[in-house]
Amino acid sequence: xxxxxxxxxxxxxxxxxxxxxxxxxxxxxxxxxxxxxxxxxxxxxxxxxxxxxxxxxxxxxxxxxxxxxxxxxxxxxxxxxxxxxxxxxxxxxxxxxxxxxxxxxxxxxxx
Amino acid sequence: xxxxxxxxxxxxxxxxxxxxxxxxxxxxxxxxxxxxxxxxxxxxxxxxxxxxxxxxxxxxxxxxxxxxxxxxxxxxxxxxxxxxxxxxxxxxxxxxxxxxxxxxxxxxxxxxx
Numbered sequence: 001x002x003x004x005x006x007x008x009x010x011x012x013x014x015x016x017x018x019x020x021x022x023x024x025x026x027x028x029x030x031x032x033x034x035x036x037x038x039x040x041x042x043x044x045x046x047x048x049x050x051x052x053x054x055x056x057x058x059x060x061x062x063x064x065x066x067x068x069x070x071x072x073x074x075x076x077x078x079x080x081x082x083x084x085x086x087x088x089x090x091x092x093x094x095x096x097x098x099x100x101x102x103x104x105x106x107x108x109x110x111x
Numbered sequence: 112x113x114x115x116x117x118x119x120x121x122x123x124x125x126x127x128x129x130x131x132x133x134x135x136x137x138x139x140x141x142x143x144x145x146x147x148x149x150x151x152x153x154x155x156x157x158x159x160x161x162x163x164x165x166x167x168x169x170x171x172x173x174x175x176x177x178x179x180x181x182x183x184x185x186x187x188x189x190x191x192x193x194x195x196x197x198x199x200x201x202x203x204x205x206x207x208x209x210x211x212x213x214x215x216x217x218x219x220x221x222x223x224x
Contacts, residue, residue, distance in 0.1 A: 002153075004153060006153075008151060032212075034212050036215075041217075041218070041220070042217050042218070043115075043117075043201055043203075043215035043216050043217045043218050044154075044201070044215045045215070046212050046213075046214060049212045088153070088154070090154075090213075097207075099156075099213065100153065101153035101154040102153055103151055103152055103153045104153070
């Protein structure tokens with residue numbers, strides 16, 4: 001079993017839809033959780049950064065962390081064609097600093 | 112603007128050849144990282160460095176080498192011992208390890224001739 005599991009998709013939605021992206025993990029020591037957006041042939045760009053459980057909102061993006069279920073989510077409201085990209089989840093431990101990445105979910109938002 | 116610059120964007124390696132990928136950052140970050148990205152897999156850590164003149168092996172260090180002579184620079188050499196080097200290589204940096212989010216360059220795509 002991988003430490004971080006992420007459905008690779010692909011996921012295709014119409015413009016304006018609400019998108020839900022998810023990751024599960026097995027290591028209870030993870031305390032810091034991140035979502036990155038990666039366009040084709042580019043490096044990942046940090047979207048959201050959260051600590052421990054809870055929600056964080058930034059514009060159309062909301063990140064949720066449920067440590068009891070070892071489950072994190074990224075919601076995108078009013079999705080746009082420019083949101084078409086691969087979304088990577090990442091998480092790290094507080095003590096060791098080890099970071100692990102999901103394989104990424106490829107999202108396409110159709111006009 | 113501060114950021115991470117990777118060069119070249121595309122690189123081709125012949126059999127038995129060592130190649131070096133460049134990574135420069137002007138974010139004044141202490142920690143720097145090299146990852147390998149293959150289709151369908153998460154980023155895998157090759158090497159990381161928390162401070163100048165010190166670096167540690169990651170999960171897949173075999174066939175790779177690094178140096179950290181300056182805070183801003185963290186070049187990666189893919190040696191001939193790396194038998195499957197075709198991949199997208201990403202360099203990242205952060206203010207510190209673990210707790211701080213990592214910021215990435217735009218990668219180098221390495222292919223075999």
